Amino acid sequence: MKSSVQIGKIIGIPIRIHFTFLIILALFAWSFSTDSVTLFGFIIGYGALPIDLIVKVILGIFIAVLLFGCVLLHEVGHSYFTQRYGYKINGITLYIFGGVSQAEEIPHDPKMELKIAAIGPAISILLGFLFYVCYFLINDLGTSLNLQIMSITVGTLAFYNILLGLFNLIPAFPIDGGRILRSILASRMEYGRATKIASNIGKGFAVAMAVFGIFFNFWLVLIAVFVYIGASEEDKALQISIALESFKVKDLMTPSIDSVSPNMTLREFSEYMFTHKHLGYPVMENNHILGMMTINELHKVEKEKHENTIVKDVMRKDVVSISSDEPAISAFKTMMKNNHERLLVQKNGEYLGIISWSDLLRAMKMKGV
Numbered sequence: 185m186k187s188s189v190q191i192g193k194i195i196g197i198p199i200r201i202h203f204t205f206l207i208i209l210a211l212f213a214w215s216f217s218t219d220s221v222t223l224f225g226f227i228i229g230y231g232a233l234p235i236d237l238i239v240k241v242i243l244g245i246f247i248a249v250l251l252f253g254c255v256l257l258h259e260v261g262h263s264y265f266t267q268r269y270g271y272k273i274n275g276i277t278l279y280i281f282g283g284v285s286q287a288e289e290i291p292h293d294p295k296m297e298l299k300i301a302a303i304g305p306a307i308s309i310l311l312g313f314l315f316y317v318c319y320f321l322i323n324d325l326g327t328s329l330n331l332q333i334m335s336i337t338v339g340t341l342a343f344y345n346i347l348l349g350l351f352n353l354i355p356a357f358p359i360d361g362g363r364i365l366r367s368i369l370a371s372r373m374e375y376g377r378a379t380k381i382a383s384n385i386g387k388g389f390a391v392a393m394a395v396f397g398i399f400f401n402f403w404l405v406l407i408a409v410f411v412y413i414g415a416s417e418e419d420k421a422l423q424i425s426i427a428l429e430s431f432k433v434k435d436l437m438t439p440s441i442d443s444v445s446p447n448m449t450l451r452e453f454s455e456y457m458f459t460h461k462h463l464g465y466p467v468m469e470n471n472h473i474l475g476m477m478t479i480n481e482l483h484k485v486e487k488e489k490h491e492n493t494i495v496k497d498v499m500r501k502d503v504v505s506i507s508s509d510e511p512a513i514s515a516f517k518t519m520m521k522n523n524h525e526r527l528l529v530q531k532n533g534e535y536l537g538i539i540s541w542s543d544l545l546r547a548m549k550m551k552g553v
C-alpha cells in the first residue's frame with residue numbers, strides 16, 4: 185500500500201491519494217489551462233482567454249483540485265452511509281479513474297445498499313446543479329475578463345459534476361448504477377441471482393463501452409476493462425460468500441493435535457508430512473506456538489540442504505489465528521488479506537486445528553461455486 189499517501193481525514197475517514205491520481209490531476213490541469221472547448225453550451229478550459237500562460241496554469245491547477253474535491257465529496261457520501269449502517273470504512277483512495285471508498289464489507293440488504301450507492305451520484309448531480317445556478321447568475325452579470333474566468337470555472341465544475349453523476353448511474357458494476365440495479369433486483373429475488381444478473385448486464389455494458397471507445401475515445405476502453413473486471417470479481421466474491429455462509433470455521437477446519445518441533449530438520453519434517461498427511465503444522469515448543477511450517481516453506485529450501493536446516497529457521501513466524509466460532513467467510517477474508525493459505529484455529533486461547541485454503545475450496549465446490 186506504499187503506492188498511496190494519506191493526505192488527511194474527513195469525518196474520521198482517512199483520505200489517500202494513489203500515485204496514478206497525480207497523473208490525471210496533472211493532465212486535467214494542463215488541459216484546462218491550454219484548451220478551450222464548448223460542450224453542451226459550457227466553455228471548458230481557459231485556453232482562449234487573453235491572459236498569461238502562467239495564470240492559466242494556476243487556474244487550471246485550481247480548478248482540477250476543486251473538481252477532485254467534488255469527486256471526494258461523492259465518495260464521502262458513500263462512506264458516510266456505509267458507516268451509519270455500522271460497517272467499517274478503511275478509507276477513501278483517489279485513483280486515476282476517480283475515487284474508491286473502501287468498505288470492509290457491503291451490506292447485503294437491498295435498502296441499505298440502494299442508499300449507499302445512490303447518495304454518490306445524487307451528491308454529484310446536486311453539486312452540478314448548484315454550480316449551474318452560479319454559472320447562470322455570473323453570466324447575467326456581464327462579460328468582463330474576471331467574470332469570464334468565474335463563468336468558465338463554475339461552468340466546468342457544473343459540467344463535470346453532472347457528467348460524473350450521470351456516468352455513475354450507468355447500470356454496470358462496479359459503477360454505482362450497477363449497485364443500484366442489484367439492490368432493486370434483490371428486493372424482488374434472491375441476492376445471488378440479483379448479483380448474477382446485474383453483473384452480466386455490467387459486462388454487457390463494458391463490452392459495448394469498449395467497442396464504442398475504440399472508435400471515439402480510448403479512455404472508455406480503459407474504463408470498460410475496469411468495469412468488466414469489477415463485474416466479474418463482484419459476482420465471484422458474492423458467490424463465494426453465499427457458499428460459505430452456512431459454515432463456521434469449526435465445520436470446515438481440520439481438527440488436529442499434530443505439531444512439529446522447532447528443532448526438527450527439514451528432512452524429518454518431510455517424512456512427518458508423509459506419515460501425517462497434512463501439508464501444514466503449527467510449530468510448538470513447551471505448549472507455545474512459535475510459527476507455522478508448511479510445504480511452501482519446505483520447498484523454498486533446496487533438497488540438499490534439508491538435512492542441515494531446521495524448521496525454526498524457515499517457518500512462517502507471522503501466524504494468523506481465527507476463532508472456531510467465526511463464520512467461514514471470515515477465514516476466507518483473513519486469508520486473502522494476510523496472504524496466508526492456512527490459519528490456526530483456536531478457542532479461548534486453546535489450539536484446535538488448522539483451516540486451510542483447500543478446506544474452503546472443498547466447501548465451495550460442494551456448494552457448486
Ligand SMILES: [Zn+2]
Pocket residue numbers: 258259262304305352360
Ligand atoms: Zn460513486
